[in-house]
Amino acid sequence: MGRKILFLGPPGAGKGTQATRVARALGIPHISTGAMLRDNVARGTELGMKADAIMKAGDLVPDTLVVAMVEDRLGQEDAACGYLLDGFPRNTSQAAALDAATGGEAIEIALLLEADEDELVDRLLKRAAEEGRSDDNEETIRNRQQVYRSETEPLITYYPENGVPVRTVDGLGTIDEVFARVVGALAEG
Numbered sequence: 136m137g138r139k140i141l142f143l144g145p146p147g148a149g150k151g152t153q154a155t156r157v158a159r160a161l162g163i164p165h166i167s168t169g170a171m172l173r174d175n176v177a178r179g180t181e182l183g184m185k186a187d188a189i190m191k192a193g194d195l196v197p198d199t200l201v202v203a204m205v206e207d208r209l210g211q212e213d214a215a216c217g218y219l220l221d222g223f224p225r226n227t228s229q230a231a232a233l234d235a236a237t238g239g240e241a242i243e244i245a246l247l248l249e250a251d252e253d254e255l256v257d258r259l260l261k262r263a264a265e266e267g268r269s270d271d272n273e274e275t276i277r278n279r280q281q282v283y284r285s286e287t288e289p290l291i292t293y294y295p296e297n298g299v300p301v302r303t304v305d306g307l308g309t310i311d312e313v314f315a316r317v318v319g320a321l322a323e324g
């Protein structure tokens with residue numbers, strides 16, 4: 136039986152990097168709603184056209200759209216034996232919708248990747264220079280941090296209240312150091 140893992144943490148904490156490695160190590164799909172939405176934008180789908188401006192501003196794409204996209208993805212065959220969710224749920228309504236759709240069985244453990252705010256902004260600005268992601272300018276970065284604090288952080292208490300443990304992992308250090316911590320946290324069960 137595979138594992139059903141959720142990665143939580145502020146923008147810039149390194150979720151995407153670590154999630155990719157963990158999913159590969161465990162042989163489960165890495166389901167990143169940010170990556171799926173960017174793919175829709177790039178392909179010019181109806182969803183992509185609705186999401187584009189919202190993402191550029193660093194705001195959240197409407198729950199109904201994202202929930203439908205994720206439910207569809209979780210229904211695919213490769214997700215039958217576990218997955219790693221990255222970027223979803225991003226607020227308690229999305230979490231409740233996911234719980235309702237799966238009888239509360241969607242997530243077994245949540246990992247919270249932490250880093251201090253200055254480090255986060257530094258990393259995102261560096262990524263902006265390297266990758267040219269359109270939502271990586273300073274104003275949008277600041278808004279994404281704000282949206283994280285108000286919308287996503289409540290999940291850190293939502294999950295334990297709903298029987299899902301949240302383990303905190305220090306996101307500071309090299310990619311290998313953080314990966315070792317992540318693996319350690321997952322091994323605890």
Ligand code: ADP
Pocket residue numbers: 145146147150168169170172189190191193194195196197198201221222223224225229270279
């Ligand atoms: P980051 O972790 O750097 O914030 P993501 O790749 O996870 O980046 O997400 C990029 C953008 O995609 C978000 O700022 C938001 O606009 C949109 N997005 C991703 N996941 C969701 C979600 N679950 N609900 C609403 N919007 C989302």
